[in-house]
Structure formats: structure tokens, C-alpha cells
Amino acid sequence: MSLNWLLIWIVAISCGMTLINLFRFRISNLVRLLPTLFTIGVLLFAYSKNQETAGFYAGGVWFVFILLPGIAVQLSNSCLSSRRFYAASLFSWIAFLLHPFSGMREQTRLVRALWLLSRQRDQEALALLDAISRRNNSIGKSAFVISTRLQGRWERFLKLIQTSKSPQGLLADPLLANIYLQALGETGQTELLIETFRRGLDKKKRGNSALMLNISRMKLAAFCGRIDVVAQLVDGPLGYFDEDTKRFWLATAMQASGRLEDGNQSFQKLQSSKDRQIAIASQRRLAHPVRVLDLPPAGSSSIMSEIESDLDHETRFALISSPASSAHIATWGLVATLVGFFVYEMISGGVGQAVMQSTTLTMVEKASLLLQNTSSEENLIQIGALVLPTELEPNLTRRIFFSAFLHFGLLHLLMNVVGLVILGQRVEDAWGPIWMGVAYLLCAILSIFLLTVIPLGATADNPYVLVGASGGAMGLLGCLLGYLAWGQVQKRNQLVAGEFRLLLFIVAFQMVFDQMTPNVSSECHLMGLLIGISCGLFAGLAKNGWPLRKKIPQPALLRDSALKLD
Numbered sequence: 001m002s003l004n005w006l007l008i009w010i011v012a013i014s015c016g017m018t019l020i021n022l023f024r025f026r027i028s029n030l031v032r033l034l035p036t037l038f039t040i041g042v043l044l045f046a047y048s049k050n051q052e053t054a055g056f057y058a059g060g061v062w063f064v065f066i067l068l069p070g071i072a073v074q075l076s077n078s079c080l081s082s083r084r085f086y087a088a089s090l091f092s093w094i095a096f097l098l099h100p101f102s103g104m105r106e107q108t109r110l111v112r113a114l115w116l117l118s119r120q121r122d123q124e125a126l127a128l129l130d131a132i133s134r135r136n137n138s139i140g141k142s143a144f145v146i147s148t149r150l151q152g153r154w155e156r157f158l159k160l161i162q163t164s165k166s167p168q169g170l171l172a173d174p175l176l177a178n179i180y181l182q183a184l185g186e187t188g189q190t191e192l193l194i195e196t197f198r199r200g201l202d203k204k205k206r207g208n209s210a211l212m213l214n215i216s217r218m219k220l221a222a223f224c225g226r227i228d229v230v231a232q233l234v235d236g237p238l239g240y241f242d243e244d245t246k247r248f249w250l251a252t253a254m255q256a257s258g259r260l261e262d263g264n265q266s267f268q269k270l271q272s273s274k275d276r277q278i279a280i281a282s283q284r285r286l287a288h289p290v291r292v293l294d295l296p297p298a299g300s301s302s303i304m305s306e307i308e309s310d311l312d313h314e315t316r317f318a319l320i321s322s323p324a325s326s327a328h329i330a331t332w333g334l335v336a337t338l339v340g341f342f343v344y345e346m347i348s349g350g351v352g353q354a355v356m357q358s359t360t361l362t363m364v365e366k367a368s369l370l371l372q373n374t375s376s377e378e379n380l381i382q383i384g385a386l387v388l389p390t391e392l393e394p395n396l397t398r399r400i401f402f403s404a405f406l407h408f409g410l411l412h413l414l415m416n417v418v419g420l421v422i423l424g425q426r427v428e429d430a431w432g433p434i435w436m437g438v439a440y441l442l443c444a445i446l447s448i449f450l451l452t453v454i455p456l457g458a459t460a461d462n463p464y465v466l467v468g469a470s471g472g473a474m475g476l477l478g479c480l481l482g483y484l485a486w487g488q489v490q491k492r493n494q495l496v497a498g499e500f501r502l503l504l505f506i507v508a509f510q511m512v513f514d515q516m517t518p519n520v521s522s523e524c525h526l527m528g529l530l531i532g533i534s535c536g537l538f539a540g541l542a543k544n545g546w547p548l549r550k551k552i553p554q555p556a557l558l559r560d561s562a563l564k565l566d
Contacts, residue, residue: 003411007055008043009513011062015040018066035065035099069099076107081242083274085115106132106139113143117150117276126150138175145179149277152284154186174212181216185223188291193223194299210314210321210495214238217307222249224300225257225293232311237322244273248282255289263289310493317487318495319426319480320502330433331424334440335417338469341405342413346370349379375409377465386448386466388458400452404444406467408519419473427479431539439535443475447527454523466521471528477506478532479539486540 018036043058072095079088089111096104109132116125126147133144148157161167161180171177184193197220214237221229230253234246247266254263263285270282315322347356347370355361355369373379384402387393407413420440428436448471458464484500487493507529514522 004052004055005517006411006415007059008047011039011043011055011058013509014062014066015043035069039066065098069095069104072098073104073107076111080111080114083114083118085111085118089115104139106135106137106143110139110143114146118274120276122150122276122280141173141175145175146277148179148183150280152186152288154183157183158187174209178212178216178219182219185219185290190223190291190293190300191297193220194297194303198299198303210237210318213495217311218249221304221307222253223256223290224297224304225253226300226304227253227257227259229304229307229311232308236311236315242275244270244275244278248278251282252285252290255285256291256293258292258294260289260292309491313487313491313493314495316430317484317493318499319430319484320499321495322429328425328428328433330437330440331421331428333433334424334437334472335420338405338407338413338417338420341402342374342407342410345374345379345383345406347373348383349373349376351376351379371410374407374413380406380408380465380467386451388452388456388464388466389460390452392460392463396452400449401445403467404441404448404469404472407469408467412468416469416473420469420476423473423476423480427476427483430483435539439479439532439539440472440476442535443478443528443531444469444472446531447471447475447524450527451521451524454527456523466524468521468524470521471524471531474510474525474528475532475535477503477510478529478534479536480532481507481529482533482536482538483540484536485533486537490540 015036019033039058039062042061043054046054046057072091076088076091076095079085079091089108092104092108092111096108109128113125113128113132116122116128129143129147129150133140133147135143148154157179161170161176164170171180181193181196184190184196197216214233218230218233218238221233227250230249234241234249238246248270251263251266251270254260254266267282267285271279271286273279273282346352351373352370355366355373358366361369377385381387381393383406384395384399385406386399386403390396393399407416424436424440427439431439448466451466456464481500481503484496484503487496488500510525511522514520514525
């Protein structure tokens with residue numbers, strides 16, 4: 001497998017997924033397709049001319065016009081959420097210059113509006129937000145939502161939705177649907193809020209977005225006065241919210257539950273929040289408290305029980321969308337082990353020793369030769385690579401173990417390390433470091449061992465040399481797949497189902513990639529995957545009685561003496 005071939009696959013999959021998402025969400029602005037269509041055109045033209053370099057040309061175009069703008073947008077949003085306005089503006093401009101048709105010009109204006117707001121220049125900020133909100137794109141909708149929240153125009157927002165030609169069409173947008181639920185709560189229509197949530201507006205119109213689903217759950221719980229559910233959300237799946245936002249919604253729940261004194265005390269402190277939106281909303285809460293619920297609204301108890309049950313289930317099984325919950329000792333320990341073996345490959349053998357002892361080679365020349373040494377079959381066999389048929393080389397047990405940690409070149413190592421880091425952290429979050437480490441080693445080593453049993457067609461005249469931790473990486477994918485499958489057996493859940501479908505797509509993609517890529521052991525990948533699935537199913541089966549069960553502590557904000565429940 002070459003870097004060129006890998007880049008071809010990355011570009012093709014990335015552009016394909018972009019087109020699917022644009023059509024899926026009915027984005028009618030065809031101008032936004034230009035970078036993707038241009039990249040696909042470059043890939044097809046370059047591939048028709050020279051297949052050996054097509055990936056490099058298309059990869060360069062993809063990097064500049066698709067990857068870099070995407071990274072810039074993510075960095076801009078991240079800086080914006082932490083109120084680093086100058087950095088957010090810089091990244092917005094970078095994204096706009098690289099992709100001027102993406103609507104990022106409005107993002108730069110939105111950043112300025114929020115900067116004005118942070119300087120308490122409220123009228124200027126509102127005027128700019130109103131101007132941006134006239135744009136029919138995601139940033140225009142964001143500006144409209146922010147303006148609505150700042151001015152408390154909940155009745156106006158509800159009227160706008162209800163009198164539109166297609167209310168359900170507007171509410172198909174996750175952002176507008178979410179703010180619609182909040183507007184119902186802000187105007188005291190708690191019963192309608194519950195009914196809207198129950199009808200599936202929240203679940204069906206948001207696809208598999210864990211973020212929007214959990215934000216809606218938090219708002220519903222807050223307006224129903226369920227402090228415990230709000231705390232569980234902001235301490236768990238919404239734990240990345242800033243502290244002021246968390247305390248704002250906890251205080252809202254306190255008001256709704258009748259604990260006005262505790263809630264108002266929190267809102268008084270939040271009036272001096274650095275987040276101007278929170279400060280203004282807190283002032284409004286003090287002047288106009290939310291509706292106090294003397295009795296739980298009809299249906300609220302059952303829907304809250306369902307939410308609590310879903311949260312408990314998702315904490316255990318929705319591993320991809322859940323926040324990290326450990327230091328990932330096993331994952332990084334295994335990464336260090338793979339890197340250590342790779343360094344050993346570089347310096348071992350006659351070539352490695354000669355290069356290390358040379359006094360005439362430059363550092364660049366030494367590095368190049370040492371990396372080439374990791375692609376030498378002779379060197380790998382000498383270290384401990386598995387050779388088929390097994391009769392050709394002695395010490396079979398040692399070779400089965402060592403070959404699970406050796407790699408054929410730097411690209412091979414990097415791909416397996418990336419898979420280990422991404423997948424290993426999720427498995428470790430769910431199972432803990434010991435069980436994750438055991439599962440990885442079992443998949444990596446046993447998948448290699450099974451290749452000595454399964455006939456692969458190797459002969460003395462045409463031997464196979466096998467190395468790599470791919471069986472372990474695929475095993476971790478199988479662990480997640482099996483574990484999520486067991487979670488779906490226990491309880492149907494949209495987030496778990498969405499993650500399960502995503503993993504199935506990755507498996508299908510990997511299988512196609514293996515079949516079309518030379519010198520890749522699809523048999524080893526398949527064995528690792530099947531062993532991992534077995535481990536995942538076993539973990540799911542054993543989780544109720546074994547240490548695999550993930551402990552769910554009392555939410556941190558409820559452990560705060562100022563927020564203890566009665």
C-alpha cells in the first residue's frame with residue numbers, strides 16, 4: 001500500500017460524504033459544491049493520466065480547498081465558544097479566503113457582533129445580528145436565534161413559526177426546532193413543550209445529533225423543574241459547556257421547581273457573567289421568573305423517567321458521542337509500545353547498525369536509511385516477523401507475538417496508531433484500561449495465530465511475510481461493534497443505533513479497501529474484527545455483574561453545597 005493510493009481513497013470518500021450530506025440536508029446552494037466538484041474533477045483527470053501520482057495532485061487540492069477550510073471553521077467556532085474573538089475572526093477570514101462561497105463572510109460578521117456584545121455595545125450588536133439574520137443560511141439562522149434570545153422575543157418567534165406556510169418545514173432545521181422548544185418553555189407553555197417533545201419533534205428532526213438531542217433534553221428538564229436531570233446532563237454529555245451556562249440552566253430548573261430563592265441567588269451572580277448572553281438572560285430571569293410548577297405537568301414524570309433511562313443507557317453504550325472519561329493509560333501505553341518496536345526495527349540488523357555507527361552520513365540521510373530499514377523483509381524476518389509456510393522459519397510462538405507489533409514502513413505504523421488512538425480510547429472509556437488492553441492483545445495476537453491455521457496459499461517458492469497491528473485495530477472496531485449491538489438488544493436507542501450504523505459503514509469501507517489494495521491481509525483484518533465482536537458481545541453480556549459496568553457518580557454540580565437537592 002502506498003501513500004498515493006491512500007490519498008486517492010481519502011479524497012474519494014471525503015468528497016463522496018460531502019455530496020451525500022449536501023443532498024441529504026437539501027442544501028440548494030450549488031455554489032457550495034464547487035470545491036468538492038473541482039476536487040473530484042482533479043482526481044479523475046489525474047487518475048486518467050497517471051495512476052501513480054493522482055493521489056498527490058488530488059490530495060493537494062483537497063487539503064487546500066476542503067480540509068483547511070473545514071479546520072478553520074472548527075477552530076473559529078471553538079474560539080468563539082471560549083470568547084477568543086480575535087482568533088475566531090482570524091480563522092473565519094482564513095475559511096472565507098479559501099472557500100469564499102461557503103457563507104463564511106457572514107461568520108466574520110457574526111464574530112464581530114458577539115465581540116460588540118462582549119463590550120456591552122448591545123444596540124450595535126443587535127443591529128448587526130438583525131442584518132446577518134436576513135441571510136438564508138446556517139449562520140443567518142444562528143444570528144436570528146441569538147437575537148431572539150437577547151431580546152426575549154419568544155412570543156414573536158412562536159408566532160413566526162405558527163403563521164408560516166410550512167411550520168414543520170422550518171422546524172426540520174435542528175437549530176430552529178431547538179429554540180422552538182425553549183420558546184414554549186419561556187412562555188410558560190410547559191404542557192405543549194412536553195407534548196411537542198413526546199411527538200418526536202426532538203428525536204425525529206435531529207437525525208442522530210447527540211448534541212441537539214441532549215440540549216433539548218436539558219431545556220425540557222429545566223422548565224419541568226427537574227434539577228437532577230439537568231445536572232446529570234451538564235455533568236455528563238454536555239460537560240463541555242462553560243460553568244456559567246451550566247449554572248444558568250440549573251438555576252432555571254430551581255425556579256421552575258419552586259426554589260425561587262436558590263435560583264435567584266444564582267441568577268444574581270450570573271448577572272456579572274463574562275458571557276453577555278448569559279448576563280442578559282439572567283437579568284430577565286430575575287425580572288420575569290419562569291413558570292413555577294406546583295404539580296408535575298401531565299406526562300412529565302414518564303418522559304423524565306424515559307430520559308433518565310436513555311441517559312443511563314447512552315452513558316454505557318453511546319461511546320462515540322460520549323465525552324472522554326479517563327486518562328487512557330492503556331491506549332497510550334500500547335501506542336508507546338508500537339513506537340518502541342518501530343524504533344527497534346529502524347536500528348536493528350546490519351543496515352541499522354551500520355547507519356547508526358556512520359560518521360559521514362547527515363542526520364537526514366540517516367533518518368531516510370533507517371526508515372527504509374523498516375521496509376526490509378530480511379530485517380523484519382530477522383527480528384521476528386511471521387513467515388508462511390511456518391516451516392520456513394523457527395520459533396513460531398515468538399514470531400506470532402512479535403509480528404503483532406512490527407510494521408512495514410512508517411505509513412503502516414501511522415495508520416494503525418491512528419486506529420488505536422481513535423478506537424482504543426472509546427473502548428477504554430467503557431471497559432477500563434485492563435479490559436481494553438486484554439481485548440486489544442487478544443485480537444492482535446490471536447488474529448495472527450489464526451493465519452497459521454487458515455490456508456492462504458503460501459508455498460516455499462512463494463512465502464508470505466506478515467507483520468502489523470492491524471488485527472488489533474480492527475479488533476477494537478469489532479469490540480465497539482459487538483458492544484453497541486448488545487446495547488441495542490437491551491434497549492432501542494437512537495444515538496446507539498446511529499453509532500452502530502456508522503461502525504457498520506466503516507467496516508464495509510474497510511473490507512472494500514482491503515480487497516482493492518495490494519499487500520494488505522484482509523484475512524487478518526477479518527479475524528481481528530470477528531474476535532473483537534466476540535469480545536464486545538461478551539463485555540455487553542457481563543457488564544451487569546462484572547467490573548466492566550461503568551460507574552455513574554453523582555453529578556459534580558449537585559455535590560456543590562449551594563446546589564444540593566432537598
